[in-house]
Amino acid sequence: MSRDNHEKRKHYRPAENLQLAAQILILLAAVVFALFPIVWVISAALNPSQSMSSQTVIPPLPETRTIVAEAPGKLLRIVSLAGARVERSAEMILLVEIEGEEKELRAPKNGYVDNIRVAVGETFQSGDALYDIRSSYLINVDTLLNTERKPFLRWMFNSVVIASVSSIIVVLITAFSAYSFSRFRFAGRRNLLVLILLVQVFPNLLSMVAIFLMLQQIGQHIPFFGLNTAGGLILVYVGGAMGINIWLMKGFFDSVPRDIDESAMVDGANHWQVYWRLIFPLVRPVLVVVGILSFVGIYNEFVLARVLLRDKDSWTLMVGLWQFISATFGQDWGVFAAGAVIGALPSLIIYLSLQDQIVGGLTQGAVKG
Amino acid sequence: MAEISYEQKRKRGRYGPAAILRLGAVYLGLMIVDAFALFLVYAFAADGVWELAITIGLITLMVNIINLRRDLYALRWIAPALALMCLLVVYPIAYTVYVSFTNYGDGNLLTKSQVIKLLSRETYLPEGGKVYAWDLYQNTAGEFALWLTDENDGDKYYFATMTDFSPVEGLAAGGEKPADYQGYRKLSRAESLRASGQAQDLTFGTEAAPIGIAGRRDAGEFAQRYVYQDELDAVLDRASDSMFYPVYETGRDQNDKVYRTGQFQNEAGDTLRTGFIANIGLKNYRSFLERDDIRIPLTRIFFWTIGFSFISVLSTFTVGLLFALLLQNRRIPYRHAFRTLLIVPWAIPGLISVAVWKGMLNPNLGVISNMLRAIGLEPPPFFIDPGWAKAGILLVNLWLGYPYFMLVCSGALAAIPSDMYEAAEVDGAGWWNKFRDLTLPMLLVAVGPLLIASFTYNFNNFVIIEAYNEGGPPMVESGTLPAGHTDILISYAFRLAFGGGRGADFGLASAITIIIFLMVAGVTLLQYRLTKGWEETSENV
Missing domain, CATH: 2.40.50.100 (RNA polymerase II/Efflux pump adaptor protein, barrel-sandwich hybrid domain)
Structure with a gap:
């Protein structure tokens, strides 16, 4: 609220300085609140003793x-x-x-x-x-990566494959739909858009019974899309991500002026050419951001994955990490912490580096948190 | 080259070689999709899974119409998304609505015809049916056969292969059983013991008089136990010689016998083990009010869901706004670093964050409890006491959620023109007046819809509830049904469906799901109106 862009006001009253000090203090306290759990889990990951009770903020030196x-x-x-x-x-x-x-x-x-x-x-x-x-500082990481009972690298690989394949398919399919909603005027267009929005409200977590049974049935004839497979989970993720992303992308396509494609149409281009040669290159940066965000969203998802993937080897990272939060949580704390730190890295890096773009997208409808 | 008219260009685009190639690709793609879909439709129909067969058939029909009709060109671009949504969102919703009117759940997992099919495979040993002592034989192909001794009839011998049953002639009673018979070798005791598990699942003899192994010593002429009688729509149990009728309505008869929908019951009120999926009308919905073990937990869970969502939105918004306001002060050093550090909680996968907090709050070993103990306080029971568990969840959710509102508010605050503040200052407004009369109203216009979105998000925030304590501590009032003090509606429904242990009740879970859906859809429509979505979609770009 302060407007200190007035260059002439160089001298601050003592009350103002006190206020500033108080503000900085509050912010410092806020940072402690925000970062303490993270510092704590990193320290746990590096602590050679795995149990929760013997943990200290600064892990003991290796000896x-x-x-x-x-x-x-x-x-x-x-x-x-x-x-x-x-x-x-x-x-x-x-x-x-x-x-x-x-x-x-x-x-x-x-x-x-x-x-x-x-x-x-x-x-x-x-x-x-x-x-x-x-x-050693790295003993927890070593345990995490080399325990056959809990194939952490395998889970991470599954997560990355499922999340990347799903998000690429989602972006491609929804971009086509968004182009149509943005550029064509056809009967029922508005109703279809509202319908998509409403249907999307039904969280697919809730129709899990139906999805579970459907994958079971499909899997009997096309094993690739059955229960317990990456293919089936990808299918469910892609289907569930259609609605919100069509809306999001339609907004982006709308922001590209129609004059551009209309003049191309006059020159004899058809919609296919307009889409690939004109519009697609223009919205590509946004599509990349949407793709990356849906990658993170799917990478972090664990409820559907937990119900649909039964086999330890087909689990995703989050399902695997969930297993640590069990009766022996206190004893496995160090290894869980190592897994948590490594597992959170992709999401952390992506969110922090894309924070500005995400805020732009957030205000247009996508919600996290 | 002469000028080509616009019309000619359009025509060339429509009928040129590239266009024909494109059309060919569309037809080829369509043919592949159709072949694939027809295979699935056929397979599901053969399985008797009609709902899926019909759904996939309709979706395929829709895709074909869209692609073949010229006037539906615009929909061609949407067809893949529509097909996927129909299969993976619309069909599951419809199925959930259907299930909410049935008794689908443990004990009633199959349709009536599937149950009848299953029952028809069950066999029994009829009274007066012959019982034999058995010895196991095996041929080189691995097929088993039984040497049967009828001990009641002066040791008569029979030999039963997988397809044949014949008396053995010319062997005196009490005689040594041959080591080889008709190409089959008699198995030793140990071999026989090892193979008996496998042989027990087989049926020997002819179809008219099937013989199976009943126990360690006995084999006998087994017969089909349950016979479905079409004209009566009933199952005859030949073992007890009584007729079991499918029950479609729950109630008591004049003798005060209880009949339950979805069961096969006879006159005496006995029930067959397997029930079937039956339509029970509004019973699941009525049980919200009528059954104490549902009404009490559901009411509490409903209010906690509202309270949890509301407090979460309020606390995350307040804290986020506070930080955003502080970060506006340009005199604060390292402003950008502060901002980046403060949004870190938002960038961590929710499951991991909750798990870490769960570790820190652990009453015996966790760091927060240890710190409290160090300053002489007894650490609160964050997972056992309902009130403290809720407090813990709200604390964790505050940590998870405030960065979102901090980011959003920062953006919205920056958009408020500074001359409005100057005007207010000229009028002599203090900081509180400026905040109340200027900042907050301006902010709420921009952030209001996001507050509603955040409310609906928290309404279904399954992850935090599940990861924090799986809904616990358990609620006593729910009896045998799973419910916990920190459960919200969605986690309660999930627990009823997949709760494990106590048995699944998909019907009841689906009914709760429908209630959630209606509430959230209502809020979403409200939000949609607030964001002026109507104009946005009707306007041309």
Whole structure:
């Protein structure tokens, strides 16, 4: 509200300076509110201890600790080989014999096993170094990417494929429709537009029963589009994205003056040529933004994906991440955090770099948040 | 070259080689689509899935008409979008409306004819039917056969292959069973045990007298148990010799026996295990009022849905506007950096954000609880107590949602001309008066429709509810039906349909869905009028 573009007012009253200080303080508090969860999850991702309770804002420095024998004994078996990743503390590292009894030596913390200094069958004395355990900032990422039970990279790949294919199809099909709604005048045009808007209000989450059964039926004859397939999910996403995007794109096409195509028509061009040679190049930047936004929207979607994809290998990233939020959330916290950070990156980068274009599009109807 | 008239150019465009090629491509494409669609229609009709067969047939017809008629040229551009919407949006809506008038759900998952088909496959061992002891044989092709011993009849022997049943002659009672018989080899005890699971699913003997394995020792002449009788529209259970009639109306008869729609029931009131999908009229809708285990949760959930949406919009708008106003001050250093940092929450996928907050609010281990404990406060039960769970959801939603309104308000504030403020200052207006009488009204004109859009968005904001606590803590009043204190309408409907454990009730879920749809559609129409959408669509560009 202040209008400080008056160059002559260089001197501010003390009250104004106080006001400014208060404003900056509020903004700083706001930034803390906005960023604390993000700082916290990044710190959790880098924290070598995976459990939620032992987390600190600044993760402890990576360190190598040498484990020393507490009593003399004999090494029977090496369970975790050198270089092995210990995901949960208390995993067994060595099987030893102490005073005639078998004893399991377990890892005191998460990390990588290193430098096992005793060979199998050798004896050691009390105070001898047995092995090192080395913690690392990236152990959670390593666990995330290399756990067969939870194929994170596979999920990410699925998400990217499904989101890109869907958004490309959506943009192509809706651009055709928008051109027609923008350039042709035909009977029922207005009613059709309103109908599309109304039908779109029905969230496809609600017709999930019908969609589920339909994909099941289709899948019996065309397995490519069945349940549990990327093809089926893409079909559902594309169908659900038609309405809102037709409206959005019609707005963009409307902003291109009709004089341009009318003069081309006089020169003998038909609609096909007008579309591809004249209008399409003009709206291409906008189409790219719409495409990228629907990419992010589909990439982030998880409800439909969760119901329609049953197989672990066909899951998308969000369905996979959802699995972490379960009973063992507290223990898997570090790995989940690593997945959350990596999974949020595409969306974060796209939104922050396109913020101005998105605001432009938002005020024209597309809503997020 | 002579001047070509406009008309000639038009003609050339219509009949030139390029145009013919294009037309050929259209026909070829159409033919491929038609072949594909006809295959699906045929396949679904063969399956008895008529609703899908008809839908796909109609859509194909529509696409063909649009592409073949010259006067529908404009629609050709829209045809792919229309076809997809019809199949994936309109058909599911129609189907949902239909389901909301039925008892579709666990226990009633199949149509009546499908149930009858399923029942006709069930067999039983009729009374007085012969029971044999069995030994398993197998030939080199892997086919099984049974050596049957009729122990009641002085050890008579029979041999049953997959297609044949014949008595064995010339073997004395109590004699050793042959190791090989008609090309079949007798399996050892261990082999027989291993294969018995497989053999149990088979039917031996002739079609007139099928023989199956009934247990570890017994095999017998099984017969079809349920026979559908067309003229009576009833299923005869030959095991109990009673007639089961399909029930189309719920109620009690004169003997106070309860009859339930969608079940096969006999005179004694007994019910067959599998029910069928039946039209139950408005029962799902009436149960909103009539059934306590639905009415009480539904009323609470309805008000919470409204409250949640309203508070979410109000809080995100207020905070977003506050930040936008602060960021307007040009004296604030690093204004752009502040803005970028403040919109970060909006750029994170919702599911991830909620999950992170869920971790931070965890009463035992979460960082916020630890911080509260550090300053001597007992951390609130953010997931167990209904009130605190709601507070937690509203807090998280504020974090998720304010950047949107901050961005929108920034844009709208910048559009308010500064000379209006100058005029107000000349009139001696203070900052509060300027805000109340100038900024806010101007802002609401621009942002008003977005407030409504945000309301409908939150109305169906399934992700935050599901990710925060899956609707919990559970509501006791809902009895065996799944409902939670933080559930909103859409998540309640979802839980009724896919809630797992307690059984799905697609009919009831669909009825709630229709209610949601009507409410949201009403709000959307209102918003559409507010944004003057009518003029926009009727005007020429």
